[in-house]
Amino acid sequence: xxxxxxxxxxxxxxxxxxxxxxxxxxxxxxxxxxxxxxxxxxxxxxxxxxxxxxxxxxxxxxxxxxxxxxxxxxxxxxxxxxxxxxxxxxxxxxxxxxxxxxxxxxxxxxxxxxxxxxxxxxxxxxxxxxxxxxxxxxxxxxxxxxxxxxxxxxxxxxxxxxxxxxxxxxxxxxxxxxxxxxxxxxxxxxxxxxxxxxxxxxxxxxxxxxxxxxxxxxxxxxxxxxxxxxxxxxxxxxxx
Numbered sequence: 502x503x504x505x506x507x508x509x510x511x512x513x514x515x516x517x518x519x520x521x522x523x524x525x526x527x528x529x530x531x532x533x534x535x536x537x538x539x540x541x542x543x544x545x546x547x548x549x550x551x552x553x554x555x556x557x558x559x560x561x562x563x564x565x566x567x568x569x570x571x572x573x574x575x576x577x578x579x580x581x582x583x584x585x586x587x588x589x590x591x592x593x594x595x596x597x598x599x600x601x602x603x604x605x606x607x608x609x610x611x612x613x614x615x616x617x618x619x620x621x622x623x624x625x626x627x628x629x630x631x632x633x634x635x636x637x638x639x640x641x642x643x644x645x646x647x648x649x650x651x652x653x654x655x656x657x658x659x660x661x662x663x664x665x666x667x668x669x670x671x672x673x674x675x676x677x678x679x680x681x682x683x684x685x686x687x688x689x690x691x692x693x694x695x696x697x698x699x700x701x702x703x704x705x706x707x708x709x710x711x712x713x714x715x716x717x718x719x720x721x722x723x724x725x726x727x728x729x730x731x732x733x734x735x736x737x738x739x740x741x
Contacts, residue, residue, distance in 0.1 A: 506581045533712035536641045538730040544699045547649040562642045568730045576634045594676040595633035604632035618654035623684030627675035657697035661705045
């Protein structure tokens with residue numbers, strides 16, 4: 502069954518995406534295009550902040566996905582307040598909508614301690630993942646925010662050397678047993694004891710989130726998405 506929190510899938514497509522696409526797999530590809538087109542600007546914006554707060558997480562999502570979803574930047578608290586997200590029959594792995602801001606702020610409080618970030622980057626990533634602030638686009642948003650968190654702590658994670666399936670298993674274990682070091686244990690071989698440049702970080706994040714090869718009937722759609730992202734950036738102009 503297709504996830505349809507708004508109850509208007511037939512009329513407006515998967516999660517009200519701007520193209521009204523009904524195939525979630527195609528929407529995922531469009532998300533990837535938007536992310537890759539926006540991540541450089543997003544990382545620069547996060548670096549410019551004196552500290553990272555809850556609103557910055559929302560803004561990151563909006564900057565990454567506003568060309569895909571009209572509700573980008575809105576948390577589940579705003580657009581799906583009565584829907585709890587479950588996984589594998591469990592509804593306690595992700596924060597209830599009413600607890601999202603509290604969960605994000607707790608993670609960011611932990612992340613404000615550079616020593617803790619250096620010692621437990623996986624635990625902090627897991628805390629942000631538990632918050633699961635958005636209906637879609639959580640993973641990429643958290644990757645962007647977490648990359649800035651580790652940069653400020655003087656470390657980086659070489660995500661390009663990780664294995665997606667192994668990482669997802671470790672993340673699930675972290676969500677099931679928070680604070681037990683499950684994700685830290687997995688990420689330990691990939692933690693670099695120096696901060697990466699924004700350019701390197703963007704390069705790696707683009708690599709690991711690259712869209713799968715588009716089917717012939719979606720290639721035109723993906724090209725249109727790239728044009729839409731660029732048009733939005735041109736309208737916004739340089740940040741001040």
